[in-house]
Amino acid sequence: MPIKSYIAYPFEGKKDVLIDDLNEIKQCEVIPSKNKEIVVVVTETPSNEEDIKLKELIDNLESLKMISLVSGFNTPKNN
Numbered sequence: 001m002p003i004k005s006y007i008a009y010p011f012e013g014k015k016d017v018l019i020d021d022l023n024e025i026k027q028c029e030v031i032p033s034k035n036k037e038i039v040v041v042v043t044e045t046p047s048n049e050e051d052i053k054l055k056e057l058i059d060n061l062e063s064l065k066m067i068s069l070v071s072g073f074n075t076p077k078n079n
Contacts, residue, residue: 018063
């Protein structure tokens with residue numbers, strides 16, 4: 001189960017739009033910065049395949065200028 005955190009940078013003046021866009025994605029938890037034009041995003045998906053699809057969805061948001069991975073964790077499968 002991949003869990004990742006990102007710092008998302010909106011286009012100028014689009015922070016609130018980016019927050020709204022990200023909040024519509026159920027696998028995202030959004031934490032807006034109080035004093036900067038950035039947003040912290042935490043994602044959780046059931047599989048690597050779903051994680052890839054989620055990242056593509058986030059990357060295509062029109063309000064998103066740039067996103068940087070801060071940390072990632074993946075629960076290993078028990079064999």
